[in-house]
Amino acid sequence: MATLKDISAELGLSVATVSRALNGFPEVNVRTRNRVQAVADRLGYRPNRIAQRLVTGRSGMVGMIVKIKADMSADETFFEILTGLTAALADHDTDLVLAVDQENDPTAAYAKLLERDILDGFILNAPERNDPRVNYLLGRGIPFVMHGQDRDQPTYPTYGIDNKAVSAQAVKLLVNLGHRRIALINGEMGSAFAADRMSGFQDAMKARGLVADLIRNDAALQSHAYSHALDLLATAGPTAFVCASTVIAAGVMQAVKDRGLSVPRDVSVVAHDDAPPLTRARNFEPALTVTRAPLRDACEPLANMMIAHLKGTPAKDLQVWQNAEMILRGSTGPAPAERN
Amino acid sequence: MATLKDISAELGLSVATVSRALNGFPEVNVRTRNRVQAVADRLGYRPNRIAQRLVTGRSGMVGMIVKIKADMSADETFFEILTGLTAALADHDTDLVLAVDQENDPTAAYAKLLERDILDGFILNAPERNDPRVNYLLGRGIPFVMHGQDRDQPTYPTYGIDNKAVSAQAVKLLVNLGHRRIALINGEMGSAFAADRMSGFQDAMKARGLVADLIRNDAALQSHAYSHALDLLATAGPTAFVCASTVIAAGVMQAVKDRGLSVPRDVSVVAHDDAPPLTRARNFEPALTVTRAPLRDACEPLANMMIAHLKGTPAKDLQVWQNAEMILRGSTGPAPAERN
């Protein structure tokens, strides 16, 4: 492996100048820079990351901890995130180190990785409401960025979507279509996103003088969504459903169908779509109207924010909320006249 | 962060002695060692990995590349392996860096990670027969260890089970029970393990004067296994099935049942069980007789072998074949008399 010394020896320059030339410092003569670059290319020079890291004090590694369930399965979105993040981090010469959290104490895995004392920071995702990991890391001054948001006034870098606005958008669309009995089939209330979806839903309904009494918070399984929807259809006669995910929408649409009703003639369905690989909103019958914000889109910003944060950008300048895009397809329509 | 210098200053010792004391070198006086250790403990000293790595020339990071399918799902065993490997590697102060392979060229992801020039080696798993990754890495002199085996005379470190013996064990058991028409529902022939299972099966049958003509190689899906078994039962009247996995066994047993037959009265079933988290052999009805070799057991040996290999142990001393254990349960029994 060629080193800076090799290049400097070959050109009769000092190591310092070679280093600066390759790192684009302005004070090096353009001719020298070119000569240096040429030799570096010829020798196939690649900087030794370890040496760089020793002197800069950073390790070039960030950690991420995968929460896995007892059956050793993880979130279906995991690989989506993994793929995007490793690619985006690689652009900053940074590696992603993974560890697995199977324990009850959600901070234990972080402690273990930190003890090894080699990570520059963490990337967190899927926060619970008032996530204990956040306080743990904040308390120790460990840099991290969060995909999502676990509290109202975060003091840490965060990238996510405005989940209250997501619900509000859906409600607005449906109300404009004449719906008044609107149900929300939400995720589990432990998740921060579900809490926001619910409060956004309630606020949006209230603002229009509607009652938000048809809300079910439960694990985002098709089977659960199916039961909830069937139950609501039987007892409360909603004309529209707002669904927290496409998987939930699948359950809801099945229930509508099994109830002998039709989408969108009798019942409208709107879902939020973070573009999971398996359940594609476009392939529903009819195709789903969604608020769309692909998870994949979060990876690059998250990586950039992590790097910026490590370089000193304060947290308050690293808080981004992406807007979900409303995509109208066939699953929404005017409220059935007779039910108004 | 306390450094060696801090400790040496406090004790009036040289940095060299402190380093040796903490690293257990024999030439340091036991009393000095204790004094050093005491101060190190008090100051909460932890060696700077980056500095260690600069001087030793190793990065302390090994790579693993996850092959994921187009739908962004991966092998169900992935997290099993991930969990075990990160834990085992951590004991050697080594981190696992993950990358994702979604491309057609299986070596592309390795090239990309190697270009970043920061990994000490790779851990490979799930080899195909004559896996192209092996030649790629061997050709470049990159250290790696393989979980499994892709060729007959491997020149690289490998840990796995003797897949030919696995088939042989199953055949032996069934023949001793009086079976003569034995089918093999195997995995896809692209995988190295499936090729070995098949040849082991054929050899074992032949050695007993039986014909091995009831073989199906296909993706290890329950649905495929179901069709193959149903087909074989209708046309060839096997009295026993050897299954490449518990998932396959599930399909086979369903087919036996749907055919109006009973396990083990009419048909015996033996499966290989690598202890996948979802399909537990013990929970079958009747419980499955299996050759058992948990994937999880491979993680620690693999990690140890990786480290040993990096420290210079030659490949030929790092080739271990674990034996699968035969576990007799309710799915096997004597061959039905009338069919012999």
Add this chain to the structure above:
DNA sequence: TTAAAAGTTCAAAACGTTTTAGATTATTGA
């Protein structure tokens, strides 16, 4: 023509370890 300013380069220190070669002290054998 000369002093100041700007442009360019260099030597050396620093990061925190491990390791080599050598020095000092203690112990042993005769």
Add this chain to the structure above:
DNA sequence: TCAATAATCTAAAACGTTTTGAACTTTTAA
């Protein structure tokens, strides 16, 4: 007692960068 040996410790180099502070060279301004 003295040399040889063993035990213990040290100083310094090395790993490959980045960065500091200074030095040298060229250009500019008067």
